[in-house]
Amino acid sequence: MPYDEALERFDPVLGLETHVELGTASKMFCGCPTEFGAAPNTQVCPVCLALPGSLPVANAEAIESTIRIGLALNCSIAEWCRFARKNYFYPDMPKNYQISQYDEPLCTDGYLDVVVDGRTVRIEIERVHLEEDTGKSTHVGGATGRIHGADYSIVDYNRAGIPLVEIVTKPIAGTDAMAPEVARAYATELREVMRSLGVSDVRMEEGSMRCDVNVSLMPRGSAEWGTRTETKNVNSLRSVERAVRGEIERQAAILADGGRIIQETRHFHEDTGRTTSGRSKEEAQDYRYFPEPDLLPIAPDRDWVASLKAALPELPSVRRARLKQEWGVSDLDMEAMHNADAIDLVEATVAAGAPAADARKWWMGELARRANEAGTALAELPITPGDVARVTELVASGALNDKLARQVLEGVLAGEGTPDDVVEKRGLQIVNDEGELSAIIDKVLADNSDAADKVRSGKVAAVGALVGGVMKASRGKADAARARELILEKLGVS
Numbered sequence: 001m002p003y004d005e006a007l008e009r010f011d012p013v014l015g016l017e018t019h020v021e022l023g024t025a026s027k028m029f030c031g032c033p034t035e036f037g038a039a040p041n042t043q044v045c046p047v048c049l050a051l052p053g054s055l056p057v058a059n060a061e062a063i064e065s066t067i068r069i070g071l072a073l074n075c076s077i078a079e080w081c082r083f084a085r086k087n088y089f090y091p092d093m094p095k096n097y098q099i100s101q102y103d104e105p106l107c108t109d110g111y112l113d114v115v116v117d118g119r120t121v122r123i124e125i126e127r128v129h130l131e132e133d134t135g136k137s138t139h140v141g142g143a144t145g146r147i148h149g150a151d152y153s154i155v156d157y158n159r160a161g162i163p164l165v166e167i168v169t170k171p172i173a174g175t176d177a178m179a180p181e182v183a184r185a186y187a188t189e190l191r192e193v194m195r196s197l198g199v200s201d202v203r204m205e206e207g208s209m210r211c212d213v214n215v216s217l218m219p220r221g222s223a224e225w226g227t228r229t230e231t232k233n234v235n236s237l238r239s240v241e242r243a244v245r246g247e248i249e250r251q252a253a254i255l256a257d258g259g260r261i262i263q264e265t266r267h268f269h270e271d272t273g274r275t276t277s278g279r280s281k282e283e284a285q286d287y288r289y290f291p292e293p294d295l296l297p298i299a300p301d302r303d304w305v306a307s308l309k310a311a312l313p314e315l316p317s318v319r320r321a322r323l324k325q326e327w328g329v330s331d332l333d334m335e336a337m338h339n340a341d342a343i344d345l346v347e348a349t350v351a352a353g354a355p356a357a358d359a360r361k362w363w364m365g366e367l368a369r370r371a372n373e374a375g376t377a378l379a380e381l382p383i384t385p386g387d388v389a390r391v392t393e394l395v396a397s398g399a400l401n402d403k404l405a406r407q408v409l410e411g412v413l414a415g416e417g418t419p420d421d422v423v424e425k426r427g428l429q430i431v432n433d434e435g436e437l438s439a440i441i442d443k444v445l446a447d448n449s450d451a452a453d454k455v456r457s458g459k460v461a462a463v464g465a466l467v468g469g470v471m472k473a474s475r476g477k478a479d480a481a482r483a484r485e486l487i488l489e490k491l492g493v494s
């Protein structure tokens with residue numbers, strides 16, 4: 001069903017569960033290293049392989065990081081809580097249970113505010129808890145890469161036991177047509193909070209941040225919640241938005257046809273923007289949770305929690321409010337920069353000496369256009385904030401005009417070196433030599449005597465065509481303002 005029609009008939013309710021791998025040097029319950037990309041099964045030991053007789057010891061830094069995340073998300077921090085065993089059987093989990101938290105999470109009842117289209121939406125956080133990651137299975141031989149149809153499966157336990165924080169929202173209702181953007185804005189803001197805390201590299205493409213997206217629909221005017229589906233492990237911000245949109249359209253079509261939504265997990269497909277059915281959740285799985293007997297309870301000292309709170313860094317929303325003031329931009333400009341992931345780049349360009357307005361103009365204009373054309377993120381463009389600052393400086397000094405500056409940026413992006421290298425190699429310096437400029441103007445006046453006569457007779461507006469001729473003849477390198485002055489002077493109208 002088309003999205004607009006779906007929204008006329010139904011009211012979407014979202015829920016987001018986000019897993020964030022912490023960037024601790026060692027794993028959650030053993031001393032194994034956590035670097036990404038090592039050869040399979042080289043970062044393992046008896047504890048994370050669950051060999052008989054091995055015992056876990058909790059990673060203090062992981063607990064501290066989780067408390068800091070909870071504080072940044074305005075949560076209450078438990079005075080006393082425990083780990084729990086979540087029992088299920090899958091080859092990527094060597095213990096046959098996962099050490100997680102159940103009814104006693106470390107952090108509860110917080111919120112995170114996000115801004116969409118100038119409107120602030122408060123996303124309530126139900127809980128933030130700490131657990132261990134599983135290993136990684138690879139299913140070989142099937143068409144889908146999933147276990148069904150595979151010839152055999154192999155497993156890498158390097159990831160097993162890496163500390164994982166799970167952040168669960170309360171149901172998010174009342175966002176209407178904005179639901180997909182709200183989901184994306186939440187994931188974006190959460191990623192920035194994690195970055196500002198320095199607790200994770202939050203690389204979605206490497207799986208260090210993964211979102212599960214719950215969607216259900218209520219018929220308009222109904223107070224009864226619909227059945228929800230859970231789309232697992234969505235691994236980019238854009239995909240979070242597309243997964244919500246795709247699920248709304250899919251569920252609306254089924255409900256409008258008199259069908260019912262099956263409670264299940266679903267998989268998101270990047271290529272189509274659609275989800276397909278995974279495991280049915282109609283029969284609730286019994287994980288037989290019980291308190292983990294091999295670990296001590298966690299009872300964070302109140303003074304320690306207070307000192308962690310006092311030492312939190314400036315959070316992204318606070319930073320944006322400050323930069324908005326410093327840069328003198330509107331809420332919508334700020335939101336646009338935020339959505340384009342341009343704030344860090346603009347800030348670094350300003351730090352390198354550029355005026356904020358110029359830094360914003362280049363990153364949000366020419367460079368955003370080029371990133372868009374190349375299908376890449378702004379930050380991935382092969383140009384530094386220092387380069388952009390240098391270009392603004394060259395424009396300010398009169399050595400370049402905007403048109404030449406765009407060519408300089410193009411050269412830097414093409415790997416031709418620094419802005420100064422490109423100016424030099426491509427000969428892009430503005431024509432400052434009055435003699436050279438004067439010669440070009442004389443030729444243009446001779447070739448355009450009609451326009452020249454008009455200007456002489458007082459129709460000064462006709463000078464535009466002549467300036468255009470000079471710019472063309474100089475291949476954009478003339479100083480347009482100076483050319484205009486000289487033309488008027490030569491025609492005796494100045």
Ligand SMILES: [Zn+2]
Nearest residue numbers: 030032045048
């Ligand atoms: Zn280990």
